[in-house]
Amino acid sequence: MATPPAACETIPREVDLLVLGAGAAGMTAALVAAIEGLDVLVCEKAGQLGGTTATSAGTIWIPENQENIRAGFTGDSRQAAGRYLDQLIDQPEHGRAARESFLAHGPEVLTWLAQHTDVKFLPCGDYPDYLDEDGAATRGRTVIPEPFDARLLGDQFHRVRPPIAEFMVLGGMMVGKADIPHLLNRFKSLAAFRYAASLFLRFLADRLKYPRGTRLMLGNALVARLFYSLVRRKVPIAFETRLETLLMAQGKVVGATLRRGEQSFQVLARKGVVLATGGFGRNPTLRSAFMSPAVKDSMTVPENQGDGIAAALQIKALTMPERHGSGAFWSPVSRTGSGTWAGLYPHLAMDRAKPGLIAVNAQGHRFVNEAVSYHHFTLAMFETHKAAPASPVWLICEAAFVRKYGLGAIHPGTSRLKPYVAKGWIVMADSLALLARGIGVDAASLQASVTRHNQFAVSGVDEDFAKGSTALNRYNGDASNRPNPCLAPIVKAPFCAMAVWPAEIGTSTGLEADAHGRVLNQQGEVIEGLYACGNDLASVMRGTYPGPGTTLGPALVFGYLVAKHATASSRVAHPSSHTALPEALVP
Numbered sequence: 001m002a003t004p005p006a007a008c009e010t011i012p013r014e015v016d017l018l019v020l021g022a023g024a025a026g027m028t029a030a031l032v033a034a035i036e037g038l039d040v041l042v043c044e045k046a047g048q049l050g051g052t053t054a055t056s057a058g059t060i061w062i063p064e065n066q067e068n069i070r071a072g073f074t075g076d077s078r079q080a081a082g083r084y085l086d087q088l089i090d091q092p093e094h095g096r097a098a099r100e101s102f103l104a105h106g107p108e109v110l111t112w113l114a115q116h117t118d119v120k121f122l123p124c125g126d127y128p129d130y131l132d133e134d135g136a137a138t139r140g141r142t143v144i145p146e147p148f149d150a151r152l153l154g155d156q157f158h159r160v161r162p163p164i165a166e167f168m169v170l171g172g173m174m175v176g177k178a179d180i181p182h183l184l185n186r187f188k189s190l191a192a193f194r195y196a197a198s199l200f201l202r203f204l205a206d207r208l209k210y211p212r213g214t215r216l217m218l219g220n221a222l223v224a225r226l227f228y229s230l231v232r233r234k235v236p237i238a239f240e241t242r243l244e245t246l247l248m249a250q251g252k253v254v255g256a257t258l259r260r261g262e263q264s265f266q267v268l269a270r271k272g273v274v275l276a277t278g279g280f281g282r283n284p285t286l287r288s289a290f291m292s293p294a295v296k297d298s299m300t301v302p303e304n305q306g307d308g309i310a311a312a313l314q315i316k317a318l319t320m321p322e323r324h325g326s327g328a329f330w331s332p333v334s335r336t337g338s339g340t341w342a343g344l345y346p347h348l349a350m351d352r353a354k355p356g357l358i359a360v361n362a363q364g365h366r367f368v369n370e371a372v373s374y375h376h377f378t379l380a381m382f383e384t385h386k387a388a389p390a391s392p393v394w395l396i397c398e399a400a401f402v403r404k405y406g407l408g409a410i411h412p413g414t415s416r417l418k419p420y421v422a423k424g425w426i427v428m429a430d431s432l433a434l435l436a437r438g439i440g441v442d443a444a445s446l447q448a449s450v451t452r453h454n455q456f457a458v459s460g461v462d463e464d465f466a467k468g469s470t471a472l473n474r475y476n477g478d479a480s481n482r483p484n485p486c487l488a489p490i491v492k493a494p495f496c497a498m499a500v501w502p503a504e505i506g507t508s509t510g511l512e513a514d515a516h517g518r519v520l521n522q523q524g525e526v527i528e529g530l531y532a533c534g535n536d537l538a539s540v541m542r543g544t545y546p547g548p549g550t551t552l553g554p555a556l557v558f559g560y561l562v563a564k565h566a567t568a569s570s571r572v573a574h575p576s577s578h579t580a581l582p583e584a585l586v587p
């Protein structure tokens, strides 16, 4: 059981390292620095920690990691991953030093965390990269956090931001991919029944004491593991305390002005300040500069308003020198309007690749291989709706498909679909012509799209978009479906349609930094005392999306690197000798 409360009521005047933001990146930086012996303060704007990381799938892309190698998924190399990234990135010389640092240190970071902290990982094994290019891998590059028993956090559990409601069942139970077959088959096999029963019983017991289930998975497990490790090391976390501005002395960053409610504080940082405030997904000005202004939906947490980037820009940091690749990482989302903080469901991997589903644009035409990654699917949405990028596209399938595989937030195994029609999540009709009318697309085009797709389902070869042709397609398809795990005819009424819109799941454009995560100024020189990690840092992938875990991999690695660098560095300045700074205000 975690003993000391993590919440820090009194803000210290001076620390070694001041970490702003408690997502994957900030908490990793704080944890590594604390273990290395630094006096650390974490400031988190929200009342709960975890940020977007807490709501994520928690996959982490680290080429040549030991977790997969030990599990027998060998053959990967850092050099192959480097070649792969060079193929994807427009101008690969941009940001090369930071990218090579990521590749060089990634495996060491996972090993170090697993050895020194409670942050442990499991290999994902056969999880393919997202694009078929030279150097891509079909296995071995991705890890996930080990599930976490949140009872260990005791009464600190309420500090962990929950996942989105749509990622839980029964109003609070997390379910992983491996659980789904057991839950679906609970009345078909004794083993599955026992498995499902143990999950339900654990959940019921949890609910007597906790606000939600304590068996945490995915990004929520990562966050809880980082938090638990911080609590065990008594690292203070100031909740509801946010960065306002950075404090400078003689050209160096020496601390920050923070705000909690009506109060303002100045905290001096002997070894540096780490910006880890999660990027600018909720900052309208930066959004309109770096994304299509028509895209309104964001899956990042409401607190991620670009505060770290804005504070660094005020001191003339170098950011967004060119709009590399895409300004954000994307997913198609359906709108559930369920009253959650987001009300959006990201169509990441559960439905689009399955056999018997096509996506059509506003004209009723297929426009993409539906089984590509969420990021590449959304880029195709932009392309097909260039003139109206905020228009939805439609996922089309039989009602039987929804019952079998689920669709968006409608879970597999759901027998009654009418309630979801009533809620407006899906449109259902007894013919394709009626469905077309219901969603406002041309009936003849929709019929033609379905007919042509059905021919491909029989031959097993999608001659238009090659659905089912890549390792990734097949990984997310249904292996028991023949001849192509991603293609089945859409013939039997009733038919369903679900609208999906583009939304960003993280921003990719951010502060430029060197190989240690030290932020650069507009002359390309290091700003002493200022570090960035997570989505405050320009993505080392330069707006491309190589594979599962594209943002969390670098977030952990640069969290680690900034802490190691700060530990090794001499003091940034001696704040007490800096008379220009006003007295720090401590409540």
Ligand SMILES: Cc1cc2nc3c(=O)[nH]c(=O)nc-3n(C[C@H](O)[C@H](O)[C@H](O)COP(=O)(O)OP(=O)(O)OC[C@H]3O[C@@H](n4cnc5c(N)ncnc54)[C@H](O)[C@@H]3O)c2cc1C
Pocket: 020, 021, 022, 023, 024, 025, 026, 043, 044, 045, 046, 048, 049, 050, 051, 052, 053, 054, 055, 056, 057, 058, 059, 060, 061, 219, 241, 242, 243, 244, 276, 277, 278, 279, 299, 300, 301, 303, 304, 305, 306, 307, 308, 346, 504, 505, 506, 507, 533, 534, 535, 536, 548, 549, 550, 551, 552, 553, 555
């Ligand atoms: C549904 C979904 C699934 C995803 N799945 C994956 C996945 O499997 N793998 C992957 O790599 N990526 C995934 N992502 C993207 C990933 O979650 C984010 O890119 C990543 O979590 C960003 O980490 P971060 O530490 O930079 O920011 P965050 O985790 O968002 O943390 C930032 C923190 O900073 C705080 N903050 C903001 N402003 C301030 C301030 N002024 N002062 C102090 N604190 C502040 C915020 O409250 C927040 O707690 C997914 C995203 C979504 C939405």
